[in-house]
Amino acid sequence: IDEEEVETLFMKMDANCDGTLDWEEYVSYNLLEYQEKSQMLEMLKEKPFPKEIKCIHTRHHDNIVRIIYSPHVHKRWTHMDYTNGKYATLSKDGIVTFWSLGLRYNRCHTVAVPNDRATQPWFVDMVSVYNVNMIAVASTDRDISFYDITAKKFVKRYVITGLENCVTTMDYWADLDGKKQSVMVWGDTAGNDYGIYFEIQRGSGLFGSLPTKQEMAKRISFAELLKGHFPNIKAFRLAGIHDDWVTKIAYIPELGCFLSCCQSSTTSLYLGDFLKKKSPSYFKVNKGLFAFDYCAKLNIIATGGMDYNVRIWNPYVNNKCILLLKGHTKPVVHIVLIGKKHQVLSIDKGKSIRVFDLKDQSCLQNLSGRIISLGPFPISTILFNPDLQHLVLATNKLGKIRLLESREEDERHAEILSHNKPVVQVLYNPSFKVVITACEESVVSVWDMETGEKSMQFVNAHTLMEDGVLTPLEITAMAFDPPMRRLLTGARDGIIKVWNFNVGAVLQSFYASERAMVTGIICTARKFYVTGWFRFINVFVDGEGADSCKRWPKKHEEDILCMAYFHPTLLATGAYDGTINVWLRETGHVVCKLNAHESDKANPDGTYSYGENQETQTPSYQPKSDSEYRLDSADSIISLEDIDDKDGEEELCNIMNIEDKSYEHPLLGALNPQSPDLDKIPKKLYSRQDYDSLTKNYEASIESMIFLEKRNHLDKDTAVLVSSGAEGWVRFWSVAHEGGLLGQFNAGHQPGCSVNCMVTDIDNNYLITADTMGVVKVWDIMNYCIRLRVPDGTSYARFKKLTKRFPYLRIFAISAANPEMTLKEPLCLNSFRAHTKAINRLEFINDRQLIITTSSDCAIRLWTICGKYIGTFGERWKQLPKTIKAAAIQRTVPKDLRRCGSARTMRVLNGG
Numbered sequence: 001i002d003e004e005e006v007e008t009l010f011m012k013m014d015a016n017c018d019g020t021l022d023w024e025e026y027v028s029y030n031l032l033e034y035q036e037k038s039q040m041l042e043m044l045k046e047k048p049f050p051k052e053i054k055c056i057h058t059r060h061h062d063n064i065v066r067i068i069y070s071p072h073v074h075k076r077w078t079h080m081d082y083t084n085g086k087y088a089t090l091s092k093d094g095i096v097t098f099w100s101l102g103l104r105y106n107r108c109h110t111v112a113v114p115n116d117r118a119t120q121p122w123f124v125d126m127v128s129v130y131n132v133n134m135i136a137v138a139s140t141d142r143d144i145s146f147y148d149i150t151a152k153k154f155v156k157r158y159v160i161t162g163l164e165n166c167v168t169t170m171d172y173w174a175d176l177d178g179k180k181q182s183v184m185v186w187g188d189t190a191g192n193d194y195g196i197y198f199e200i201q202r203g204s205g206l207f208g209s210l211p212t213k214q215e216m217a218k219r220i221s222f223a224e225l226l227k228g229h230f231p232n233i234k235a236f237r238l239a240g241i242h243d244d245w246v247t248k249i250a251y252i253p254e255l256g257c258f259l260s261c262c263q264s265s266t267t268s269l270y271l272g273d274f275l276k277k278k279s280p281s282y283f284k285v286n287k288g289l290f291a292f293d294y295c296a297k298l299n300i301i302a303t304g305g306m307d308y309n310v311r312i313w314n315p316y317v318n319n320k321c322i323l324l325l326k327g328h329t330k331p332v333v334h335i336v337l338i339g340k341k342h343q344v345l346s347i348d349k350g351k352s353i354r355v356f357d358l359k360d361q362s363c364l365q366n367l368s369g370r371i372i373s374l375g376p377f378p379i380s381t382i383l384f385n386p387d388l389q390h391l392v393l394a395t396n397k398l399g400k401i402r403l404l405e406s407r408e409e410d411e412r413h414a415e416i417l418s419h420n421k422p423v424v425q426v427l428y429n430p431s432f433k434v435v436i437t438a439c440e441e442s443v444v445s446v447w448d449m450e451t452g453e454k455s456m457q458f459v460n461a462h463t464l465m466e467d468g469v470l471t472p473l474e475i476t477a478m479a480f481d482p483p484m485r486r487l488l489t490g491a492r493d494g495i496i497k498v499w500n501f502n503v504g505a506v507l508q509s510f511y512a513s514e515r516a517m518v519t520g521i522i523c524t525a526r527k528f529y530v531t532g533w534f535r536f537i538n539v540f541v542d543g544e545g546a547d548s549c550k551r552w553p554k555k556h557e558e559d560i561l562c563m564a565y566f567h568p569t570l571l572a573t574g575a576y577d578g579t580i581n582v583w584l585r586e587t588g589h590v591v592c593k594l595n596a597h598e599s600d601k602a603n604p605d606g607t608y609s610y611g612e613n614q615e616t617q618t619p620s621y622q623p624k625s626d627s628e629y630r631l632d633s634a635d636s637i638i639s640l641e642d643i644d645d646k647d648g649e650e651e652l653c654n655i656m657n658i659e660d661k662s663y664e665h666p667l668l669g670a671l672n673p674q675s676p677d678l679d680k681i682p683k684k685l686y687s688r689q690d691y692d693s694l695t696k697n698y699e700a701s702i703e704s705m706i707f708l709e710k711r712n713h714l715d716k717d718t719a720v721l722v723s724s725g726a727e728g729w730v731r732f733w734s735v736a737h738e739g740g741l742l743g744q745f746n747a748g749h750q751p752g753c754s755v756n757c758m759v760t761d762i763d764n765n766y767l768i769t770a771d772t773m774g775v776v777k778v779w780d781i782m783n784y785c786i787r788l789r790v791p792d793g794t795s796y797a798r799f800k801k802l803t804k805r806f807p808y809l810r811i812f813a814i815s816a817a818n819p820e821m822t823l824k825e826p827l828c829l830n831s832f833r834a835h836t837k838a839i840n841r842l843e844f845i846n847d848r849q850l851i852i853t854t855s856s857d858c859a860i861r862l863w864t865i866c867g868k869y870i871g872t873f874g875e876r877w878k879q880l881p882k883t884i885k886a887a888a889i890q891r892t893v894p895k896d897l898r899r900c901g902s903a904r905t906m907r908v909l910n911g912g
Helices: 003-013 023-044 222-226 648-656 688-697 792-805 807-811 895-900 903-909
Strands: 054-057 064-071 085-091 095-099 105-110 123-129 134-139 143-148 155-161 167-174 181-188 193-199 218-221 233-238 246-252 257-262 269-272 281-283 289-295 300-305 310-313 323-325 332-338 343-348 353-357 362-367 381-385 390-394 400-405 423-429 434-439 444-448 454-458 463-466 469-472 475-480 487-491 495-500 505-511 518-523 527-532 537-541 560-566 570-575 580-584 590-595 599-603 628-630 685-687 702-707 721-725 729-734 740-746 755-760 766-771 775-780 827-833 839-845 850-855 860-864 869-872
Touching: 003 023, 023 454, 064 123, 064 381, 064 390, 085 123, 123 167, 123 181, 134 167, 155 222, 181 246, 181 257, 193 246, 193 257, 218 222, 222 233, 246 289, 257 289, 300 332, 300 343, 310 343, 332 381, 423 475, 423 839, 423 850, 434 475, 487 518, 487 527, 495 518, 527 560, 570 702, 580 721, 721 755, 729 755, 755 839, 766 839, 775 839, 807 827, 807 903, 827 903, 895 903
Parallel strands: 155 218, 167 246, 289 332, 475 518, 518 560, 560 702, 702 755
Antiparallel strands: 054 400, 064 085, 085 095, 095 105, 123 134, 134 143, 143 155, 167 181, 181 193, 193 233, 246 257, 257 269, 269 281, 289 300, 300 310, 310 323, 332 343, 343 353, 353 362, 381 390, 390 400, 423 434, 434 444, 444 454, 463 469, 475 487, 487 495, 495 505, 518 527, 527 537, 560 570, 570 580, 580 590, 590 599, 599 740, 628 685, 702 721, 721 729, 729 740, 755 766, 766 775, 775 827, 839 850, 850 860, 860 869
16 A cells, blocks of 8 residues: 555545544544445445336236247257247236247147036146247146147147046156257145156157147056056056145256145155155245245255245255255245356245345345235245246236346346436545546445546435325535535525545535425535525535524525636526526625626626616627628638638637637527538528517526636636526626626537536636537637637647547637637537436546536446546446556457447547
8 A cells, every 4th residue: 555545544434534543533434434435335236127127018818827948949059048039928817828938929729628517627737848949838637738839820639638636736857969858747735746758759649649630639647657558658657656736846857857736844845756765855944935036156056935045955965955045035936046146936825025135145125016016916936047037927907918038138238327316516636636426316435547437325314204104305416625525515495515436425404495496505614505496596604514504695596506616706696597696705785787688788886788678688699780680601611621721720710719709699599490511501691570579489497617727817808707608608808897798609519408517727717618419529729718818829730739649639620711610619529429318417537538428317427528538436446557648558349339429429439
């Protein structure tokens, strides 16, 4: 461990920031960290099944007694393939329905029963005799019928008659490698076990040749089978194996034995061999068993019974189970071993589905009827497809099948998610080199910046009790205190919490307002400034609680949506109606009031120069005549190849050193239905009515604000405040006397896009914006709306350097022929799509020139400023070097952007 890591660890433990560490702080830190990390690791465990369930209505009119998988056997197969076949269901009234693997209805048949019978039999079980493309059905008539299902047929071929008792359960296995041997086993109501070994010859059926009349079924007496009257067939009967009905039986080819169980304490589970080659053994469980399963990969047996417990057994040790899993509150009636994942799935009579991890003996997931809709009736039968990870459930008398589909996906198509819900906040802490994010589910996560792994997580950061249910609240604002040791979070109920984010402990909590959303938090050395939908600013003294709260005068008529801080004197608040108030931090007085939709000048007293009867103008609109307005498209494009050293400086100066004039609304082309996009807007005249209808539909709300702290805020010709809003406009303001709106441009990727968030670098050379389309843009603002400009020669040299850094400048052309189109727009250095949904927050890491984006698609991604994708938080990447070079980063594109990213985005992400 190096000195820097020791210092970081000391800062984590020194929660009160007094520069000392005592024993109490040390013990508290370790205890709290262990608790939160343990909870985090528990939550991070993969949930095998989602909470969504697919319900399918069937044509069954009675209980579904069995679901089977019938594979389409190929002659080259050596093992069972669960991705090439169909499902079949059997109901108690004898209806057999076939389904696709996606549970789409295929066809339906009825098992033939003579109509002259006084009572109809019940059908109790069904198995797939897949090597000869048949199914076998058992009924209360004490027989087993075999039906040919080749080519959508359903024809009875054989019937085994003369059984002493009613069959209760069956199983079938065929050797697909040798293609000859197969075994059929069943149990009955008297506790007897039966088995038939088939040696199938080429060209013959299970029981030899069929009768000449195809409509006739060949009847075979089981007594004749026991006597060996049929060649290549051996039948066996083991009487009195169990003291009760046989509830399940299965042939285990890996052991050369079969397993059967019943609800008896003395003969609960039997492991034996019909050929008497191996010694039989009993596994005893109090009150018996309902179900079991065997896993050849792990060589274990899982059982479930009346005592609510799931037991794991070694097949060779029958006196004691090797594992006991508790959690069910009713008898366990179905059980499945998932060997590939070292998991066991169990279902009880209360329709509670539990998935246990065999490695750490913990319950990974519990799906009950309260979470998923399973109907009012018990689960009668299940089938688990190990290849597709499907769990098919038959749940009630009305004949409904429900499908639970596992989360397991092909790695080529799996999306990496950082949170389970949309990510709404992000902060970077340079002291600890961690990224802190929050999602709509009120989960705060701490990520290691160097590797992308989650190091800490605390859930239910903000909650609200509604109708007796604790509901997590969305975190709507976050900020660090000046030493970067504590985290402040605000929620939509008006509560502010102060956290030690290294251990997830709440240090302080106070109300800003009753049931009103907090949208802005600013922290200074001794005070917290909080604002939100309550339309005023609350000032709290650090460490003194809510009693020290001081409320500034209400100066906004609409909800406040954002707040910015200019160290050490100014605060700015932006509201839903487009009004920006700039405050003196120490006194709480408004310095000036700004609103682009009412005036382009700063007004110190809160009133505007327009008279009551004077028509309001938008500063972005400059009339060309009294009745009509023209929007010209660019007539020519200048590319880098066209700029030579002789006149290059002059050309670039025309592009980069822009005059202080306004330009027309860039979305006027949206009025023209023939206009394909903003880059190709045809020349057309628009009436004043059309223009007003468009601008009135645009929202004026201020979504984001930042201060450019490297600039002189006392200069009226220098913009220090940048605002963005729902209409896509980015505006630069001077807050000095006689200042106001100095420049504006539209940064939205498409008409109607909102620019939700902005960040700038420490030197205020770049402005990075992100919109609701998921597009990130990087703008060069070094010479934008500032009095002291870089000389022309230096500007040209800087532009040449930027073209080497940003592939976007090398690839895409610059519009320069029409000055009004670029009149107040800075040079766009980069533009690429980072997410498929809206980007909610941005963060810029100055020392490494990296961008962090958070989105409604639940992903947090890391990019270089030139557009190279590094990774998504939640996946581990290689340790980041201290100096990151774009050329050294491997070219990768997120999987979702590969499907929907434009050609421009792809070229930027691939470095040109």
